Amino acid sequence: MEDKINILLVDDNPGKLLTYEAMLSELGENLVKANSGREAFERLLKIEIAVVLLDVSMPGMDGFETAQMIHEHPRFHNLPIIFISGILVSDLDRIKGYRHGAVDYVSVPVVPELLRAKVKVFADLYRKTRQLELLNERVNNLRDDERRQIARELHDSVGQLLAAISMNNAVLESQSRKRDGDMAKRLAEQATLIDDAIKQTRTISYLLHPPLLEEAGLASALRCYVEGFSQRSNVVVKLEVPSRFGDLSRPMELCVFRVVQECLTNVHRHADSPTAVVHLTQDESSLRVEVADAGRGIPSARRGELPPPGTGVGLRGMQERLRQFGGTLQVHSNETGTRVIATLPVLRPPASTSDEAVGASESI
Numbered sequence: 001m002e003d004k005i006n007i008l009l010v011d012d013n014p015g016k017l018l019t020y021e022a023m024l025s026e027l028g029e030n031l032v033k034a035n036s037g038r039e040a041f042e043r044l045l046k047i048e049i050a051v052v053l054l055d056v057s058m059p060g061m062d063g064f065e066t067a068q069m070i071h072e073h074p075r076f077h078n079l080p081i082i083f084i085s086g087i088l089v090s091d092l093d094r095i096k097g098y099r100h101g102a103v104d105y106v107s108v109p110v111v112p113e114l115l116r117a118k119v120k121v122f123a124d125l126y127r128k129t130r131q132l133e134l135l136n137e138r139v140n141n142l143r144d145d146e147r148r149q150i151a152r153e154l155h156d157s158v159g160q161l162l163a164a165i166s167m168n169n170a171v172l173e174s175q176s177r178k179r180d181g182d183m184a185k186r187l188a189e190q191a192t193l194i195d196d197a198i199k200q201t202r203t204i205s206y207l208l209h210p211p212l213l214e215e216a217g218l219a220s221a222l223r224c225y226v227e228g229f230s231q232r233s234n235v236v237v238k239l240e241v242p243s244r245f246g247d248l249s250r251p252m253e254l255c256v257f258r259v260v261q262e263c264l265t266n267v268h269r270h271a272d273s274p275t276a277v278v279h280l281t282q283d284e285s286s287l288r289v290e291v292a293d294a295g296r297g298i299p300s301a302r303r304g305e306l307p308p309p310g311t312g313v314g315l316r317g318m319q320e321r322l323r324q325f326g327g328t329l330q331v332h333s334n335e336t337g338t339r340v341i342a343t344l345p346v347l348r349p350p351a352s353t354s355d356e357a358v359g360a361s362e363s364i
């Protein structure tokens, strides 16, 4: 049995709300009602809504203004809205509506079959999208598990073997120095190669899964990663983290870590920026992760859409990871740089008198 999805009905006239409710009850979904634009927005913030049925003419904030406000919120950019219009809508009005994010119109008198058919299309689309999202979530989690396993194997088996070879090599090198100078030179070269292999194995293992995340927590793992990234890429990175985070679960910590990792990789690969700033801030209800650079920006043809059309999986992957936790991703980019902002709903940790550093932030 599939879960019911939520459909939001917005009209200032309670009688009309009842009529729409009666027309749509046949769909067997959950119908949520609101009497004004403001009430509709409050409902949206609390409940996951699949489609909105919105009266165009309401006192106070009208349907167009409500739609605009809804679509300006990063979580509801793509929420489908069906306008219900009492008066005959002109093409101009329709265009205005589409610009404000309407996906369809229904005129009064409303034909029940037509309304049901239109709403059903979006309800089905929502279900399919949710299924895909869940599948993606599972694939992402499996990938994380696999990465963790490979990282551990690399570190524990290949890493240990290389360490043993390095020790043997040191013995051989010291013994051969007394007998054969040429061989000693070769063995010294070999020692350098083995050291490189050990370093690379560590880096690969680390990038696959940050071991510190489990042992020392997000702040330390980020600090360690950012330092390594700076050395490898020659990008000077400033990292600012709050001295205490809210209640972040392990998967959420990994999500934040991956967002920073992907953003910095993008800075290195695409931005051509000498510097970057990673800034984590926490307020009452959310954790905000901002990664900014002073580079060339996302190519103008690709700006404006998220993820940028025809590109890789980085930003899309981040968006999906964040969505799992009810978070959002915003990207601002122009010729002077790019700013990626990820927001996650996380409650601020309770204030503690013994910890004077609460609220302050530390940076490297």
Ligand SMILES: Nc1ncnc2c1ncn2[C@@H]1O[C@H](COP(=O)(O)OP(=O)(O)O)[C@@H](O)[C@H]1O
Binding pocket: 266, 267, 269, 270, 271, 272, 293, 295, 296, 297, 298, 299, 302, 307, 308, 311, 312, 313, 314, 315, 316, 338
């Ligand atoms: N910091 C950045 N500076 C400039 N361009 C960027 C930046 N981040 C992303 N981009 C652009 O956005 C595109 C999409 O990035 P992403 O989704 O991470 O895919 P990928 O890195 O695999 O190409 C990149 O191909 C690049 O053109």
Ligand SMILES: [Mg+2]
Binding pocket: 262, 265, 266, 312, 313, 314, 315
């Ligand atoms: Mg990328």
